Amino acid sequence: xxxxxxxxxGAVAQYPLTRRSRVQNQILHFLDGTDQxxxxxxxxxxxxxxxxSQLDPGEVADIERFFxxxxxxxxxxxxxxxxxxxxxxNCSVADDVLQTMTWAELLGTTRLTIVRNV
Amino acid sequence: xxxxPQLESGALSQFPVxxxxxxxxxxxxxxxGSTVRLADPFAGTTEWLLTYAELIDSEAAALRDFFEAxxxxxxxxxxxxxxxxLFAWSERLDHETWQRDPLMxxxxxxxxxxxxxxxxxxxxxxxxxxxxxxxxxxxGDYNYAFSVYVRSDAHSRIALSISDQSVEQEVTPExxxxxxxxRGVPGATSVRFAMTIAAGAAVEVFxxxxxxxxxxxxxxxxxRTRMETVFAPRAFQTALSPSNSRxxxxxxxxxxxxxxxxxxxxxxxxxxxKTAMIASPx
Numbered sequence: 001x002x003x004x005x006x007x008x009x010g011a012v013a014q015y016p017l018t019r020r021s022r023v024q025n026q027i028l029h030f031l032d033g034t035d036q037x038x039x040x041x042x043x044x045x046x047x048x049x050x051x052x053s054q055l056d057p058g059e060v061a062d063i064e065r066f067f068x069x070x071x072x073x074x075x076x077x078x079x080x081x082x083x084x085x086x087x088x089x090n091c092s093v094a095d096d097v098l099q100t101m102t103w104a105e106l107l108g109t110t111r112l113t114i115v116r117n118v
Numbered sequence: 119x120x121x122x123p124q125l126e127s128g129a130l131s132q133f134p135v136x137x138x139x140x141x142x143x144x145x146x147x148x149x150x151g152s153t154v155r156l157a158d159p160f161a162g163t164t165e166w167l168l169t170y171a172e173l174i175d176s177e178a179a180a181l182r183d184f185f186e187a188x189x190x191x192x193x194x195x196x197x198x199x200x201x202x203x204l205f206a207w208s209e210r211l212d213h214e215t216w217q218r219d220p221l222m223x224x225x226x227x228x229x230x231x232x233x234x235x236x237x238x239x240x241x242x243x244x245x246x247x248x249x250x251x252x253x254x255x256x257x258g259d260y261n262y263a264f265s266v267y268v269r270s271d272a273h274s275r276i277a278l279s280i281s282d283q284s285v286e287q288e289v290t291p292e293x294x295x296x297x298x299x300x301r302g303v304p305g306a307t308s309v310r311f312a313m314t315i316a317a318g319a320a321v322e323v324f325x326x327x328x329x330x331x332x333x334x335x336x337x338x339x340x341x342r343t344r345m346e347t348v349f350a351p352r353a354f355q356t357a358l359s360p361s362n363s364r365x366x367x368x369x370x371x372x373x374x375x376x377x378x379x380x381x382x383x384x385x386x387x388x389x390x391x392k393t394a395m396i397a398s399p400x
Contacts, residue, residue, distance in 0.1 A: 024151050041151035061202065061338030064139065068341070072141030074157035092155075096141045102201050104133045105335070116182075118151045 002069065002077035004114065005062045007052070013082045018049040036109040042085060046088065048081070055108035058102050063110055072096035074095045079114050119307070120187055121257040123180040127171070128261030128332035129297075130200035133192070136167040137201060166200070172280035196257055202341040204254050204262075204328040205311070209236040210341075212324070214249045215252055222248035222315075230324045231267060231293045236339070237324040247277075247312050254328060258306025265297035265334035267324040267353035276321050277314040282313075297334045326358065 024041035048095055052063070070077060070093055081093040092115035101109045124130055142161035146154040170181070189197055198204055207213040211224045221244030228237035239363065242248040256262070262280050270289040275284045280300040287296035302309040309326050315321050327338040 014306070017173045027237050031389060034192070040149070043149060043151070057201065057336045057338045061340065064137075064202075065341055067139060069156040071159060072139075073143040073144065073145065074141070074155050076262075098139045100139075100201075101134055105133075108134075115155060 002075065003075055004079045004091070005059075005066050007057070007059055010068060011082070012080055013048070013050045014052055016051065017082055019081070019083055020045075020047040020049070020090065021045070022047070026053075041118055044057070045118050046116040048079070048114045049092065050112045051109075052110060052111070053109045054106065056106045057102070057108065059107040060102065060110065062077070063112070064098065064100060067098045067112075072098075076117065084114070090117045092117055120151065120184070120193060121197055121259065122197040124175075124330065125170075125177050126261055130198065130330050131166075131168040132170050132252050134169065135201050137199075138165040138167075139163075140165070164199075170199070176200045193398070197253075198256055200262070201280040202328065202329075203338040203341055204256060205252055205326055206254075206342055208326050208338075208340045211238040211240075211326075212248065216250055217252065218250045219244070219248040222249065222250055228322060232324075237321050237322050239320060240313065240315055241320045242317055245317050247314050247316055249312045249314045251310055252326075252328075253308050253310045254311045256302065258302035258309060258332045259304050260309075261299065261301050261332050262309060262311075263297060263299045263329045263334045264311050264327070265295055265329075265337075267293050267295050268321055269293045270319070270321045272320075274319045274321055275316060276323075277312075279310075279312045279314065281309055284312075293324070295325075295334070299332050299334075304360065308314065374383055 004012060007014075023044040024039070024045075026038055026040040028036045030036070034035075052059075054099050056082045066077075073096050076090050076092050078087055078089045079088065080087050091114050098112070099110060103109065122130065125132075140163045144156040144158060146156075147256070168176075173181070177400055184195075185190040187193070193357075206215045210216075212226060215317075216223070216224075221242065223241040223243055225239040225241065226237075227235045227236055228239055230237040240250060258281065264276070264278050264280050268276055268287070268289045272293060273291075274289040275286050276296065277284050278291050278296060278298040279285075280298055281302045283300040285298045285364060287294075309328075311326075313323065313326070325339070327334065329335055
């Protein structure tokens, strides 16, 4: 399985890093005030918002190449959670758009959202 | 075929460059949150937003003339990625896009200076010079920079060439980046980049890179061809600053995915870009 590319430093992400956790539950409220709750999804959905800056052209090219290999949001890959080092399989890029801005020779920036599929 | 103009410096653009790659994925989302995805590989686009400043009169005029020649978004033209490695498969020197002489052997999976295993050993088993080359469908009128990291256990030499211009460089046991900047053959629709080593020589190479500019940038790995063949400017503006001497321009260029799905080998086989098979973007 493909792996999300690391930067030259070995890091997966830079600060600031946002991790979102999303669950999907249903609640049925009854006339007597009680309720019944159940999980309505196959699992917890995790998202990481990765903002990268001060990239050199090689790092930008690696991310761009990875995005192309994944065909945007289509492909799945394994991703190491920068918060705890846990490896999550079956992750995808959230969007079909990748923007890379090169401000100067070693000042590339980009932004990606990674989701763990359920 | 129209060709996007380079600046007098030999560069295609100035900083900053905004590049946007867009793909299309059809996603069916089930009630439980799971998804079924379908890729649409021919629906993608690549866009560049190029901003120019401090242009001299001839550069501003060249951009303006070019825009008039394309009649805005009507006509397509040849453009190369200003922030990419123009080689296809820069870390797969045994790929068919790299053509080698019959007695040139390439051996891969050797430790590279970045800590990976993307180095290739070129071994000339013949009695004469042998060459490894790749031809790209780039305009011959451009300035190009060809760079590669080289080393050899024994002192040796390697010749880099761009079309009919070449330079010989020394290869030492230390990793060294050698490069050549040259112009292609004027009017040509393809440019050949080659590495040549002498009889019996063995040279390790890493990170071959071709760029349409006057000098080498840090190495950028590439897979499929980065040559963009058909584009149409979505918008193009030039302006004159109050000082009346600093011309500025702004170009918004869009490429269809189909253009860069053409394999480099196909381009090499025909010696010319397959431009006829692609329509102008709407």
